[in-house]
Amino acid sequence: MSKEGTTIWQMVDDLGPIVYVNEELGAVITANGSYLNWWCGSLESGFTNTDCLSLGENIMDMKLSEVVTSAEVWASDVLNELDGMDK
Numbered sequence: 001m002s003k004e005g006t007t008i009w010q011m012v013d014d015l016g017p018i019v020y021v022n023e024e025l026g027a028v029i030t031a032n033g034s035y036l037n038w039w040c041g042s043l044e045s046g047f048t049n050t051d052c053l054s055l056g057e058n059i060m061d062m063k064l065s066e067v068v069t070s071a072e073v074w075a076s077d078v079l080n081e082l083d084g085m086d087k
Contacts, residue, residue: 006043015039015047019064020071025079029071031059036071038078051078 012018016037020029028039028047035054041047053074059067 019068020075022075027075029075031067031071033060034058036067036074038074 006014015028016030016032018028019031019036021027026040026042030037030039034057035052036059037049038051038053039047040050053070055062055067055070
């Protein structure tokens with residue numbers, strides 16, 4: 001999906017509303033329906049959907065701050081889990 005030169009609107013159109021980004025890791029979390037979707041990649045290589053997390057309710061009915069917080073907590077959990085694998 002997304003290639004270099006992609007505008008933010010094209011990325012949102014391709015991936016959905018972006019609620020978390022970690023450029024260092026090439027991670028993007030988007031909101032869609034009742035799911036958060038984890039994408040990995042870059043603008044140069046494109047993004048691949050690698051995981052999803054159900055929040056159990058329609059995200060579009062939630063406050064933005066709640067969705068962003070949920071994405072940040074999920075990202076923190078995943079990164080802590082990956083960090084623990086290195087030990």
